[in-house]
Amino acid sequence: MKRSIICTLLIASITFVYAQKKDEASKAGKKTSATNKSSNKLIGTWTLVLVDNILPDGSRVELYGPSPQGILMFDEHGNYALQIFRSGRAKFAANDKAQGTPEEYKAAVQGSNAHFGKYTVNEADGTITFHIAHASYPNWEGTEQKRTFTLSKDELKYTVPTPTTGGSATGEVVWRRNL
Numbered sequence: 748m749k750r751s752i753i754c755t756l757l758i759a760s761i762t763f764v765y766a767q768k769k770d771e772a773s774k775a776g777k778k779t780s781a782t783n784k785s786s787n788k789l790i791g792t793w794t795l796v797l798v799d800n801i802l803p804d805g806s807r808v809e810l811y812g813p814s815p816q817g818i819l820m821f822d823e824h825g826n827y828a829l830q831i832f833r834s835g836r837a838k839f840a841a842n843d844k845a846q847g848t849p850e851e852y853k854a855a856v857q858g859s860n861a862h863f864g865k866y867t868v869n870e871a872d873g874t875i876t877f878h879i880a881h882a883s884y885p886n887w888e889g890t891e892q893k894r895t896f897t898l899s900k901d902e903l904k905y906t907v908p909t910p911t912t913g914g915s916a917t918g919e920v921v922w923r924r925n926l
Contacts, residue, residue, distance in 0.1 A: 788898055789868065789875070793819040793922035796902075798831055800916035810912065811858065819903075819922050827866040827877065833858035859883055860911060873897070875905060884911045901926065 795817030800808040809815070817831035836858045839847045847855070864880035877892045896905035907918030 787823070789821040789866075789903065790823050791821065792925040793821075793903055794925055795819070795831060796921040796923050798918065798920045800910055800912060800918055803915050808916070810910075810918075811860075817922075821866060825865045825867065826863070828863040829861060829877075831860040856883070862887060887911070 795815055798810055798815050798817070800810055802808065811817075811831055811833040812835065814834045815831060816834055817829070819827065819829045821827050837851070837854060839851050839855075841847065860883055862877065862879045862882035862884070865878040867876050867878070868874070869876070873895055875894050875896050877894070879887050879890050879892060882888050892907070894905035894907060896903060898904075901924035903922040903924070905920055907920060910916055910918040
């Protein structure tokens with residue numbers, strides 16, 4: 748009899764704990780879904796279309812040339828990775844990254860931009876915030892970069908209020924969803 752009562756209490760306790768954990772997981776899942784609902788539209792891989800600086804007079808500067816190359820990936824866990832490169836970058840003459848000339852290093856740095864970390868979307872104010880863990884431009888590491896964005900069909904467009912080039916320019920970046 749005593750063994751039967753202990754077994755019944757043990758089964759009841761396990762059932763209660765299991766039900767409680769399942770309810771917590773369900774609530775967490777609902778919260779995550781609601782939080783990520785707007786960012787779900789961004790999940791996937793994007794190809795760079797353009798990245799320009801717009802000067803105060805309205806003129807444009809193609810920072811990475813007329814045909815920049817890039818990829819942007821968002822996942823369902825709030826992670827992102829972004830890479831932008833100038834097309835046709837010159838190779839290092841020594842064929843050794845550690846043996847570049849000052850000019851080669853300068854061209855490599857100015858011809859690329861990469862960062863990764865976490866992202867959040869605020870649909871109410873139409874912004875995406877990149878929480879940058881690491882970046883090719885060290886000044887951005889550990890910062891939050893907020894971008895106003897629009898999303899129409901398979902095009903993501905955002906502005907960069909303070910581009911890496913500094914000055915009074917505003918950056919404009921356009922991506923196309925990979926299907």
